[in-house]
Amino acid sequence: MSRLRRLQLHSRFFFITCNLKRGVRPLDDHEFKLLAKAPTSVRRKVPFALCGYCFMPDHWHAILLPEDGTSISDILMRIKIATYQRISKARECPQPIWQSRFYDHILRWRSEFDQTLAYMHENPAVKGLVGDSVDWTWSSATWYVNRTGPIEMDDVRLPLLALDRI
16 A cells, blocks of 8 residues: 655645544543643644644544644644543553544635535534534534634634635
8 A cells, every 4th residue: 555645744724634543432522522632732842723623433623734844744643642642541441543644635725724614513413413513512613603612723814705716
């Protein structure tokens, strides 16, 4: 199996998806709390902006903007290690929980950013976990409605218009 190289590692908005390994029990509410602590602790060590997220029982999504040459791979490695340590300790089971790779996609245009954020926020409602996306505690949907939630989002400057090419 070939390993695809990441063409861009920093200074772009990245939409990422990180999946649990096959056979690993889905995350529960207590483990979502542990997962929510990781981006905040990692941001103290490496600079990146967190622009949106959604935690699901078997995966999580985020929109990240690495800063100051920090690579997306370094950020994800640190988040995965931090959450592995917390969750495996809570489960009293030191087995890997995350797939070794992660999916990333560079968001090139404002419209792509907006569509991706909406997709993430709608994911829990589409999967039947809640009736309305703002009712899912473990996403940034409520942050964008009333500035509350388990993780504080970073304010980033985006073009005002959702044009594909400016």
